[in-house]
Structures are given as structure tokens and as C-alpha cells.
Amino acid sequence: MPRERMSGGRLDLERVAAAHAGGHVVDLAWQRERSIVAAASADGPILVTDADTLAPRCEIPGHGMGNSSVSLHASGALVATGGQDAQVRICSTASGVVHQTLSTGGPWCERVRYHQSGKYLAAATGRHVLVWDADGELLHRWGPHASTVADIAWYGDVLASAAYGAITTWGLGGETATRVYPWKGASLRLLWSPTGRFIATGDQDSTVHFWYVDSGKDLQMYGYQTKVLELAWDAGGRYLATGGGTVPVIWDCAGPKGPENSRPIELVYHGAPVSSLAFSHRGALLASGDRAGEVAVWDPIESDRLTPVGAAAADGSEITALLWSADDTALVAATADGAVIRYEVASRTTDIS
Amino acid sequence: MNSLNEPDSRTPVTILTGFLGSGKTTLLNRILTENHGKRIAVIENEFGEVGVDHELVIGAEEEIFEMNNGCICCTVRGDLIRILGKLMKRKDRFDYILIETTGMADPGPVVQTFFMDDEMKEHLRVDGVVTLVDARHIVQHIDTQSEAQEQIAFADVILLNKVDLVNDDELARLETRIQSMNSEARIVRTQNAAVDMETVLNVGGFDLARALTVDEKFLEPEYPFEYSGVCRLAAGHYQLVLEEGPDPAMSVVAYRLSETEPIPAELERAVEAVVLAFSDDEEVLDTGGTIRPDGTRFRLNLWESELRFILDAPTDGRYVLFTEHHPDEFSARLLDGDTAVSLDHEREYKPDHEHDEAVTSVGITIPGDLDPERLNDWLGNLLRIQGPDIFRMKGVLSIKGAPQRYVFQGVHMLFDGRADRPWGGDERKNTLVFIGRNLDRMELVEGFRECLASA
Structure with missing residues (x-):
């Protein structure tokens, strides 16, 4: 497996394919079983491509006033998009034909996220979160939250929402919140740990917050240069990589005390603020992208190496999203210029050091 | 912040404040319909009748993000970060962004948003705060409503609107009162918010390169006689x-x-x-x-x-x-x-201020050179203690041993300064202005004097 091959070695990032999304990519989705990548650009169309070749499958006209989010259905057949026009559209990934247009009734749609099963679709709109079933029937209108919902994420049948003032969890079938984690601060990004033990948030006040989901206990991590919009959990749910500056920081959440009072791993390389982070599916290779367009791959935990094991040169445009392929042999990066780039990640055949 | 030699390519933002009925919407309509050839995006917190084809008007609900640390200077406007963040990602570029706040809005968080949030700071710069004042009705609010006082205190330009509804004496008194609160703002009398675009756009109110222009009258101490x-x-x-x-x-x-x-x-x-x-x-x-x-x-x-x-x-x-x-x-x-x-x-003579709670301007001019360490200590301490009460500050300073003028400006505890052009043959002196609440002139002057380098 690639993990074994890569361990301790040096990696080449070879640019093998590229497509153009038509504008600043604000959200990127990868349906790995069906090998489909979808990119939403700020004011262009929604691009749906083959994940291997990045050859366009279809281009879906964008939302009025711009797009904000994209999510691929478990089947790979459907793509959901949300936009500033407060609409959610469900389209075919083969033809681009719009199957359904769902009105959120809110001021705009910030985020769309399919449930892992594909049976439900959630959308954040203003102070509410809406959930539809596969037929487009509205099941829930959760909220109002104390403030605009900034991010949502599913964990099983539970959805967590981040808004100024609190993180809230909601359960399918229930009309009221299952739990509120109050916090006088603005959480901008939210990510469940893969084991469901933590909810991590990146915050406006240049901090990272951990919530122990069961006990409600929380931890706040200081010292970031800027607000934190970049979060990535490793597949085991032990390590959280965070951006919020030029140095990616990794928190080790193992043990009963989690990251409390621990010293994080700091990865010094980027010359520009980090704008995207992604852990591989196996092992713990971390990909980081920055605002100058540089992509680096790290093996900070198993190899104990605090310099990148691979890098792709900057092309000047901010890396707005990074995703690993299912087998961790490829990375797809999206940029502020609208490029979608596929890198093959392979161990170096000749050692030049 | 931009460096000395580089032109600032960030998109300018003008913040339009003023009580309901002061004429903000009228001014906004004028700006949008005037044939200036500029592409302007408008963010409206109060929904009016504005709407012009080639312009972008975005409605927004004021969302104030206070931080858990309780620091009011970290308070920003979440709605603006969200909306402007999206606007900046679009391919169509705007020459100007206008933000119309609600009548009761505190301009502090709006201004701070552009200094505190890195994304905003990278792409946008506050050009100025323009405050509309209803010349007839402001007297009802000026002493009692902190929002009205803050809107005046934060302003770079104050449009004294509806001047046709008050007589010259009332107007003169109002102007004096406003000047005592904010000596730095340019006051322009208007009727129906009719004003040259150049008066409200391209103000450069936060531009360090534009030297402090202090009205000499406001550099005077306050006197016990008039x-x-x-x-x-x-x-x-x-x-x-x-x-x-x-x-x-x-x-x-x-x-x-x-x-x-x-x-x-x-x-x-x-x-x-x-x-x-x-x-x-x-x-x-x-x-x-x-x-x-x-x-x-x-x-x-x-x-x-x-x-x-x-x-x-x-x-x-x-x-x-x-x-x-x-x-x-x-x-x-x-x-x-x-x-x-x-x-x-x-x-x-400028009289003593009668109310401690009042918003005032304190201007200080002292010749000589400053000891940078003492200055740092004094200013750091002052802002730590009085930051919430200091709305704006500006200064041109003479630092001992430095051939260049040091210019700075600030909002609450946020401070931005750098070396400017050389003094050359000009007399080296220190000029600074604080606009705020509960300012003690004597204490400020004495504190600042202590920062002078010993000969």
C-alpha cells in the first residue's frame, strides 16, 4: 500500500491534470467511489469533473450572486449546490440537468452537506439549518440560532452547527437541539473528529476550540497569527492539524486529557499563510497549501520529520481546497484563480539529496 | 499596511453613519446616481429604496462578534466579514465599497473589522467615516445618546445636513459643539445631503501619509475663561x-x-x-x-x-x-x-468641558524629541487603561535620533504607525490628537511631556 511505500521516503508531487472552475473555488467535493470531483466557484459555474483526468463531465450554471457550497451525493449521481440566491439545487453529475430547486426561504445559503447515506441533505441558511429527504421534502428547519450559521457537519445522524455564541447539535427526527455548547465567540469552521469524541472549531479570535462531545468540556488553544479557517483531523481522530498562520500546528488529542497543556507539533515551511489542510486517509500524511499557491506534504508523526517530504511549486494563486484520493496516491487542489489541479503523489525514484 | 513607496491597491471602504432620518439614504442615492464612472458596491444595514442598475446593493443584518476575552477592540462585524469576504472572491472588481450602518450603530466594530480581520485588511482599507448629522434634531441626542456621540467622534467628515431648517446662530453653536467633540473632522454644511463626491470619497482619513492637519484652535489648552x-x-x-x-x-x-x-x-x-x-x-x-x-x-x-x-x-x-x-x-x-x-x-477661548462624560478632542503640540521607550510605555499603558474610551487618535511625532517624522493613527487600542518623510528644515515637534470620552487634558499633556528625551 502507498502508506508503506511512502514511509520515511521522499515524495514527488507531479501535476498530472488540471481543469478550470471559472472563478475562485470556494468549495470542493470528491466522491471517491465514483471518482467525481465537483468545484464551486465564487461567481462562475459549478464544475463537475472526472477525478482522475479532471475532464469535465458537465458544467452547471452558477447561482445568482454567486455560489457558496457544493456537496456530492453518496451515489455520485447527484450534486447539491447552494448560493447567494438562497437556493439549493440538486443536479445530475452526468448531464448537469437540474433535478430540483429547493428554496431555503433564508437570506442566502452558506453551506450544503449531504448525509453520508445520501438520504438527507442539510443546508445552512441565515440563522437556520434546513434538512430535506431524498425526495426534496423538508424534514427540519432547525433554529433560529443566535447568529448566522457559519458551518455545519454531519456525524452519523447528528448534525453540528457553528454560529456566533454556540455550537449546537441536532438529531434527525428531533425538532429541538440535542445539545448546546455555549461559547462567547465566533466559530467559523467546525469539524467532528472521526471517532466523534471531539468537535473542533476554528475561530475568528485566532483560536482553536475543542469540545468534548459527551462531557461538554472545552479547551481553547491560543497563539495563532490569524483567524483559523483550516482544520483537518487524521483518520484515527487523534491528531488535529490547524492553520491560522504560516505554520501548520498539529495537536495530539490522545489520552484522557486530550491536547490540554500539550505542546503541538509545528511545521515550518510556508512563506505565506496556510489556506488549506488535508490528512490522508491512511497513516498521517498531511497536505498543506498556502496563499501563494505552494503545496507541501508532511509526514510529521510517523517519520518524526518536521520538514516537508514533498512539495509542489507555487503558482501564485491561493490554494483554497485540498483533498486526497481514496488510496492516498493523489491530491486535488483548487485555487483562487479557479484552477483545479491533480497531483500524483509518488515516492521519489532517485535520491537527489 | 502598505509601505511608503508602494501605492495602496486595496479597495477603499467608506463607512456612512448617522441617525435615522439624517439623510444617509439620500446621500447614498446621490453617490450612486452621480455620473462618476466608478463601480460601487453598497452594503446596507438599513433597508431603504436604494437600487441602481450597474451597482451592487447588498442587504445585511448587523452581526456583532464580541470576543470571549472581553476586549472591545476585538469586537468586529461578522456580517461584513462574511459579505465582503465573498465580494472579494468575485472576478468583478469594485472601485469603492460603501457601508451604510444603522442609525444606532456603533462605528467602532465596523472600523475595527478592517484592522482586526486579516482577510479584510489584506484586500480593503477604510478610507473614511462619514457621519450625517441632522442639524435640527441632533440637539436632542448629542448630550444623551452615546451612539450619536460616537458617530461624531469616529467621523473624518461630518455632513451637517438639513441646514435650511435651523438659523445661523444655532448652526454656529452646533458646529462649535461638534468641533469640541471631534476637532479632526471636516464639517460640511449640506442641504438634502447635496455634496461633492470628493468630499465623502477619497477622504484618506486613515491614511498615514496624509499629515495630521490640526486646527490650531483645538491645540490650545482649555481655559477657565471664554x-x-x-x-x-x-x-x-x-x-x-x-x-x-x-x-x-x-x-x-x-x-x-x-x-x-x-x-x-x-x-x-x-x-x-x-x-x-x-x-x-x-x-x-x-x-x-x-x-x-x-x-x-x-x-x-x-x-x-x-x-x-x-x-x-x-x-x-x-x-x-x-x-x-x-x-x-x-x-x-x-x-x-x-x-x-x-x-x-x-x-x-475654548472653554473647559463641563461634563466628564462628554466626548472631546484633546490636541497636544510640544516641541522637542521623544524618547521612544518612554513613549511606548506611556502610550501602551494609556491604551490599556483608556483604550475603550479613545475612539480615534492621530499624531506626527519627532523621535530622538530619527531623521524622519513618525506618523501614527489608531482606533481604540489598535495602533498603526510608521516612519514618514524626513523633517528636513522643519521644526521638530510633536503633534497628536485624541478623540474620546473622559479625556483628562492635563493628565494627557503631562504624561506626554514625560516622554520627551532629556536633553
Whole structure:
């Protein structure tokens, strides 16, 4: 497996394919079983491509006033998009034909996220979160939250929402919140740990917050240069990589005390603020992208190496999203210029050091 | 922040504040319909009737993000970060962004958003805060509503709108009042918010390169008196006649000037002595009493119906009378028999502020060089303690050993400064202005003076 091959070695990032999304990519989705990548650009169309070749499958006209989010259905057949026009559209990934247009009734749609099963679709709109079933029937209108919902994420049948003032969890079938984690601060990004033990948030006040989901206990991590919009959990749910500056920081959440009072791993390389982070599916290779367009791959935990094991040169445009392929042999990066780039990640055949 | 030699390519943002009904929407419509060839995006927090084809108008609900650390300077506007963040990702670029706040909005978080949030700071710069004031109705709010005071305090430009609804005297008084609150703002009288675009756009209110322009009047200390009048008198007795006014008493100090220097220079020296005299014990005079020109502070009781005091001129010469209140308030006049004495020179002084809670401007000008360490300590300490009360500050400083002027500006505890052009042959001096609430002029001046490098 690639993990074994890569361990301790040096990696080449070879640019093998590229497509153009038509504008600043604000959200990127990868349906790995069906090998489909979808990119939403700020004011262009929604691009749906083959994940291997990045050859366009279809281009879906964008939302009025711009797009904000994209999510691929478990089947790979459907793509959901949300936009500033407060609409959610469900389209075919083969033809681009719009199957359904769902009105959120809110001021705009910030985020769309399919449930892992594909049976439900959630959308954040203003102070509410809406959930539809596969037929487009509205099941829930959760909220109002104390403030605009900034991010949502599913964990099983539970959805967590981040808004100024609190993180809230909601359960399918229930009309009221299952739990509120109050916090006088603005959480901008939210990510469940893969084991469901933590909810991590990146915050406006240049901090990272951990919530122990069961006990409600929380931890706040200081010292970031800027607000934190970049979060990535490793597949085991032990390590959280965070951006919020030029140095990616990794928190080790193992043990009963989690990251409390621990010293994080700091990865010094980027010359520009980090704008995207992604852990591989196996092992713990971390990909980081920055605002100058540089992509680096790290093996900070198993190899104990605090310099990148691979890098792709900057092309000047901010890396707005990074995703690993299912087998961790490829990375797809999206940029502020609208490029979608596929890198093959392979161990170096000749050692030049 | 942009460096000295690089033009600032960030998109300018103008923040439009003012109470409901002050004319914000009218001004916005003017800006949008004027044929200026600029692409302007508007963010509206109050939904009006604005809407112009080629412009982008975005409605927004004010979302204030306070931080858990409780620091008011970290408070930002979440709605603006979200909306502008999206706008900046679009391919279509705007020459200008206008943010119209609600009537009751605190401009602080709006301004801070562009200094605190890195994404905003990278792409956008605040060009200025433009505050519309309803000339007729502001008097109802100016003393009581902190929002009205803050909107005035934060402003780079104040449009005194609806001037057709008030008379000249009221207008002049209002202008004086506004200037005492914010000496740095440019005040423009308007009717129907009709104003040149250049007055409200491209203001450069937060631009360090634009040197501080301090109105000399506001660099003066505050005085315990409001007026001085100079006249030539032959030896004899003169009558100071007053009518009933707003105060039951008034302190006055009279002096004989030496006539060896021009009046302004002599006055300048007299002022120092009179300031001291005004803190001395006073001699109370009822009507008919005599004012001696010896620097004594006389307190004139003004509750009787006929108010007539004697001014004693022991010799021929030039005399000056300082009065606590403006003589016009009492229709005061100096008579020689039945004839009014003609005055050679009159001057008004900026009065002490009566309310501690009031928003005021404190301007300080001190020649000499500053010790950077002392300055840092003083300013750091000041902002830590008084930051929430300091809305704006600006300064041009002379740092010991530095050939260049140091320019700075700040909002609450946020501070932005850098070296500017060399002093060259100009006199090295320090000029700074604080606009805020509960400002103690003496304390600020003394604290700042302590920062001077020892010779």
C-alpha cells in the first residue's frame, strides 16, 4: 500500500491534470467511489469533473450572486449546490440537468452537506439549518440560532452547527437541539473528529476550540497569527492539524486529557499563510497549501520529520481546497484563480539529496 | 499596511453613519446616481429604496462578534466579514465599497473589522467615516445618546445636513459643539445631503501619509475663561453693564498691559497669569462693586435686576478684561459715561468641558524629541487603561535620533504607525490628537511631556 511505500521516503508531487472552475473555488467535493470531483466557484459555474483526468463531465450554471457550497451525493449521481440566491439545487453529475430547486426561504445559503447515506441533505441558511429527504421534502428547519450559521457537519445522524455564541447539535427526527455548547465567540469552521469524541472549531479570535462531545468540556488553544479557517483531523481522530498562520500546528488529542497543556507539533515551511489542510486517509500524511499557491506534504508523526517530504511549486494563486484520493496516491487542489489541479503523489525514484 | 513607496491597491471602504432620518439614504442615492464612472458596491444595514442598475446593493443584518476575552477592540462585524469576504472572491472588481450602518450603530466594530480581520485588511482599507448629522434634531441626542456621540467622534467628515431648517446662530453653536467633540473632522454644511463626491470619497482619513492637519484652535489648552477684550483707556472709572444671562455669577480678571509688545504677544503672557488667577481665591462683588486691573479674580454676582460694575483705570494705558463666560451671553458692554468703549482686540477661548462624560478632542503640540521607550510605555499603558474610551487618535511625532517624522493613527487600542518623510528644515515637534470620552487634558499633556528625551 502507498502508506508503506511512502514511509520515511521522499515524495514527488507531479501535476498530472488540471481543469478550470471559472472563478475562485470556494468549495470542493470528491466522491471517491465514483471518482467525481465537483468545484464551486465564487461567481462562475459549478464544475463537475472526472477525478482522475479532471475532464469535465458537465458544467452547471452558477447561482445568482454567486455560489457558496457544493456537496456530492453518496451515489455520485447527484450534486447539491447552494448560493447567494438562497437556493439549493440538486443536479445530475452526468448531464448537469437540474433535478430540483429547493428554496431555503433564508437570506442566502452558506453551506450544503449531504448525509453520508445520501438520504438527507442539510443546508445552512441565515440563522437556520434546513434538512430535506431524498425526495426534496423538508424534514427540519432547525433554529433560529443566535447568529448566522457559519458551518455545519454531519456525524452519523447528528448534525453540528457553528454560529456566533454556540455550537449546537441536532438529531434527525428531533425538532429541538440535542445539545448546546455555549461559547462567547465566533466559530467559523467546525469539524467532528472521526471517532466523534471531539468537535473542533476554528475561530475568528485566532483560536482553536475543542469540545468534548459527551462531557461538554472545552479547551481553547491560543497563539495563532490569524483567524483559523483550516482544520483537518487524521483518520484515527487523534491528531488535529490547524492553520491560522504560516505554520501548520498539529495537536495530539490522545489520552484522557486530550491536547490540554500539550505542546503541538509545528511545521515550518510556508512563506505565506496556510489556506488549506488535508490528512490522508491512511497513516498521517498531511497536505498543506498556502496563499501563494505552494503545496507541501508532511509526514510529521510517523517519520518524526518536521520538514516537508514533498512539495509542489507555487503558482501564485491561493490554494483554497485540498483533498486526497481514496488510496492516498493523489491530491486535488483548487485555487483562487479557479484552477483545479491533480497531483500524483509518488515516492521519489532517485535520491537527489 | 502598505509601505511608503508602494501605492495602496486595496479597495477603499467608506463607512456612512448617522441617525435615522439624517439623510444617509439620500446621500447614498446621490453617490450612486452621480455620473462618476466608478463601480460601487453598497452594503446596507438599513433597508431603504436604494437600487441602481450597474451597482451592487447588498442587504445585511448587523452581526456583532464580541470576543470571549472581553476586549472591545476585538469586537468586529461578522456580517461584513462574511459579505465582503465573498465580494472579494468575485472576478468583478469594485472601485469603492460603501457601508451604510444603522442609525444606532456603533462605528467602532465596523472600523475595527478592517484592522482586526486579516482577510479584510489584506484586500480593503477604510478610507473614511462619514457621519450625517441632522442639524435640527441632533440637539436632542448629542448630550444623551452615546451612539450619536460616537458617530461624531469616529467621523473624518461630518455632513451637517438639513441646514435650511435651523438659523445661523444655532448652526454656529452646533458646529462649535461638534468641533469640541471631534476637532479632526471636516464639517460640511449640506442641504438634502447635496455634496461633492470628493468630499465623502477619497477622504484618506486613515491614511498615514496624509499629515495630521490640526486646527490650531483645538491645540490650545482649555481655559477657565471664554473671552478677552483689550481696549485703550484714559485714567478714570468705566462701567461694565450687564443684563440677565444664563448664569448667576461670572468671574473676571482685569490687567493693565505693558504696551511694549503687540497685543497678541502680550496677551499670550497675560493668559498664563490669568489661568493661575482663575484658580486663586476670588473676591465677590455685588452690583456697584469695583474691578481692579491687578490680576485679582472677581466674582460678579449677577442675580440683581440692574447690573453695573465699575472698572477702575488708575492710569492711561491698555487694559484687558478676561471673562469666564462670553459677554454676549449677558449683553455686556463697557461704557465711558454713556458711550461704549471701542475694543482694540477680542479673542475667544475654548472653554473647559463641563461634563466628564462628554466626548472631546484633546490636541497636544510640544516641541522637542521623544524618547521612544518612554513613549511606548506611556502610550501602551494609556491604551490599556483608556483604550475603550479613545475612539480615534492621530499624531506626527519627532523621535530622538530619527531623521524622519513618525506618523501614527489608531482606533481604540489598535495602533498603526510608521516612519514618514524626513523633517528636513522643519521644526521638530510633536503633534497628536485624541478623540474620546473622559479625556483628562492635563493628565494627557503631562504624561506626554514625560516622554520627551532629556536633553
